[in-house]
Amino acid sequence: MGNKVKWGILGNAKIGREKVIPALQKSPYCKVVAIASRDKVQVKKTARLLKIGKAYGSYEELLNDKDIEAVYIPLPNHLHVDWAIKCIAAGKHVLCEKPIGLSYTDALRLMEASAAHPKIKVMEGFMYRFHPQWIQVKRLINLNRIGELKMVQSFFSYYNADPSNIRNKVDVGGGALMDIGCYGISLSRFLFGEEPDSVMGSIERDPEMHTDKITSGMLEFPKGRAIFTCATQLMPYQRVNVMGTAGRIEIEMPFNPLPDQQTKITLYTKEGQEDMIFEAADQYTLQASAFSKAIVNDEAVPYPIQDALNNMKVIDAILESARVKREVNFPATGDKR
Structure with missing residues (x-):
């Protein structure tokens, strides 16, 4: 090779x-x-x-x-x-x-x-995890720049009501939660560096297509909380706020920044506001390079398959919570990161 x-x-x-x-x-x-x-x-x-x-x-x-x-x-x-x-x-x-x-x-x-x-x-x-802006967000948290991380708030939406679109077909895994809600779950786990203890979900479904068109979730972590909303029939918008006991980080274009444009995150602390600008970067290229280097060097991939299963477990729990209209707790398992 x-x-x-x-x-x-x-x-x-x-x-x-x-x-x-x-x-x-x-x-x-x-x-x-x-x-x-x-x-x-x-x-x-x-x-x-x-x-x-x-x-x-x-x-x-x-x-x-x-x-x-x-x-x-x-x-x-x-x-x-x-x-x-x-x-x-x-x-x-x-x-x-x-x-x-x-x-x-x-x-x-x-x-x-x-x-x-x-x-x-x-x-x-x-x-998204490979983009320099997210690497910096994680670094700021680890450096205690916002104090203790307590809350992650994310929103991601677009408008697509076409029943022929694959994202609007419930039998093949369409809907807001599977398509873009998984980002809100993933980034919360990524930032807290642990798995949630319980979740709550609320879903509004399209009356004709039966896919979830607006889904919100709340994840309770041992050290804090995450709240997200995703939607396939709202005006396009995305934003993430990361709140700690001593500061806040706002990510303007958290999920799909254009590869040929700069990105910005803003750190708010008692000292004031600090804008951090990142040169254009293609997060898909960065991901592919990291994965390919793991192959060439026969090293572990950056995020193992267990991470994917843990994210899927939370998605399942959000769906179940919305169905039974109550909080869903996770049993103690050996797969917490």
Whole structure:
């Protein structure tokens, strides 16, 4: 294996075409050599447009390509686990779009497959964690710049009421919580560095599509609390506030900052306000580079598959809490980080 990991793309999804594949191609540690789709005409167009050498008309053909070392999966949510397991069986490392599966039980199958092939790297694609602005937020917390972390507040919304859109199909894992609410859960766990003890959820569903169109959740951690709202039928907006006993950090564009624009976070303390500007960065490129370096150096990936399962467990609990209209507690387990 050389310094560049050879990648295959499993699916012709928009996020792959417009964001992740170009980001992979910018990484000095990645080379995209193939893409597969069941629509061979369209995938050939994508391959020509993005200068990818091989275009396959089936996912199986791509997995049989011995030249490919790692696979990126941007398929619909209900296909994540099954195809990740098939990638592992074919000896391919896997970077899979979030959420890792449809439920904790679903994702557990992937955990078991991964454990049976310890040389294969598997990671869920929460790309925001690799952006310099989030690395700095975590650093400020660790340096006690806001005192003791007590509250994380996040909001993420867009408007999409198209019933033909994959994000609005409940049977394949559509809805606000799976699509963007998982970020609010992930970043809260990331910042507190631990798992919640209990959660509460509230859901408003679309009367026709039955997907959750507005979901709010409250996560109780041993040292603090996180509150998030996500929505697929509200005006587009995103913001995160991180509150401590001695300060606050506001993240203006927390989840999908444009890769060619600067970002800003603001630290508020009793000394005043401090704006921190970060040069343009492609968080998908940074994620791909980190994952590829783990492959090249045969090191642990930055975020193990257990982290993905822990996030899925909280998603399940939010759904259950909203269903029974009460708080859901987590039993003591051995998988707390």
